[in-house]
Amino acid sequence: MFNLAEYLKSKSIIIEKALKGILSECVSGTLCDSINYSLTSGGKRIRPVLVLTAWDILRIDDGKNKQKMTLENCKEIIPLACALEMIHAYSLVHDDLPAMDNDDLRRGKPTNHKVYGDAIAILAGDALLTQAFNELYKLSACYPADKVLKTIKYIADASGMNGMVGGQALDIQNDGITKVGIDEAYLYRTSSCKTGALITASVATPAILLGRDKDVKNFEGYGKAIGVAFQIVDDVLGVTASREELGKTPNIDSDNNKVTFVSLLGIEGAKNRAKEEIKKAKNFISGYGPKAEPLIAIADYIVERKF
């Protein structure tokens, strides 16, 4: 029986060690502290875990892939894992700002701006995003330059005006002042961009780097489906979970009068929709055998999680 908790933990240890290394290059005092605060304050590290897992499924069977994964023997892919976690971390820092979601609590700790002030928090987010591209550059030590460039392009698209940031903007416009036009399609588009794009990039870019173009489509299909499911479940937990369970303030969305999957479909309806997406996700990776077990388990975890 596959133990996801153990799997996530062993991968998180690798990723957190790697993230610490990045900060050692920072020389800007308080800014470094603020970046460090958000990069090392836990979280499930789903995106970098997806990177490591997708890479592990697709890399050449040279015997090394049978060894237990350590920071040393996966270091060629580590910059990609770190970059995606850094982009995720920056998006949370900016998302929590008073001008955005105005959230005081994240992962059970005060949010970045509560500790360092709004100005440094904005800059820490900016720095994390910029530094992510620095990490991606490091991939060129082990992968062909053209594949690294494709990866950079994919991640810029996933994170930018028509990706994650675009999704955030759609989410902000879903502010309850007028609900005209905020339908299921709008919520799908919002969550595909806001959450799905970066999750999809996490599974698809290892395939791009390894030149496994045929697998990109399958992994994209998986990533898009779990991304939307993740957002739907977030909406459900927003009304059902406690502050302690979430590690952040619950119900922010209904406080902000947002239209959510729950407000449109009801709790049960939303849960069923998430399950359908997870089924879709699993279909995309059904052909990858036992190596894809963690992807199956992550998909299941997304709908079953309590926080």
Add this chain to the structure above:
Amino acid sequence: MFNLAEYLKSKSIIIEKALKGILSECVSGTLCDSINYSLTSGGKRIRPVLVLTAWDILRIDDGKNKQKMTLENCKEIIPLACALEMIHAYSLVHDDLPAMDNDDLRRGKPTNHKVYGDAIAILAGDALLTQAFNELYKLSACYPADKVLKTIKYIADASGMNGMVGGQALDIQNDGITKVGIDEAYLYRTSSCKTGALITASVATPAILLGRDKDVKNFEGYGKAIGVAFQIVDDVLGVTASREELGKTPNIDSDNNKVTFVSLLGIEGAKNRAKEEIKKAKNFISGYGPKAEPLIAIADYIVERKF
């Protein structure tokens, strides 16, 4: 006699046409409007002009370099020019936010957050930064992939935690609450990072792309010197120019009780320091002949400008 005003205008027309093309790819409604607002609201376009000029000096003498520059015949370098202007534009949008400089006016127009609100302004900045890397990817259509990657790395370093964003953080910490440690060296470091790094990248990266490694050092020397001079003159204009001349609120720095080159050296002392930097800058490019005339003129303009 070289006419800088005409030169800047002819290059700005090319750049502004190119910037409009980028926005045509945006599908995110209000976010696109906000990005567009900041990208098309004028400015001197110094960074992209420096890109075009450095490229023009260093490219192969194949006859084409004798033609008048148009968007069509410089399109191979345009993504670099646009990327640097986008990073500059994002930094202004975030810098103007209430949490940062709290500025209502920029280039004679209301700042981005005054028009679109703080949340969309933060996201527009994030999107501009991300999209800049998308632009840089486009360089791979005309330049070797390894050179494009080096360019991306150079720009990420110049913009990130130890570059522009790091300089912004130093600037914020120069807030007048305590002036201990805010000396000339601190101001040099602040302006080298905050202003100098991106200006330096603008002249140095064309040399990197063209594989002209020996020229990188000279262009870096020029860029660093005019970058610091630019900041010193900004400090001077902050106390001598009017709101109408600046197109933004003057005296923000002394309102915020910041230590500036003017508060440390006096107006005349600061002006002289800027002139010394400009002399240094010109020395670095003295060997490039008449093609480097615009760089000389830009250096002179920086100290002579009235706004």
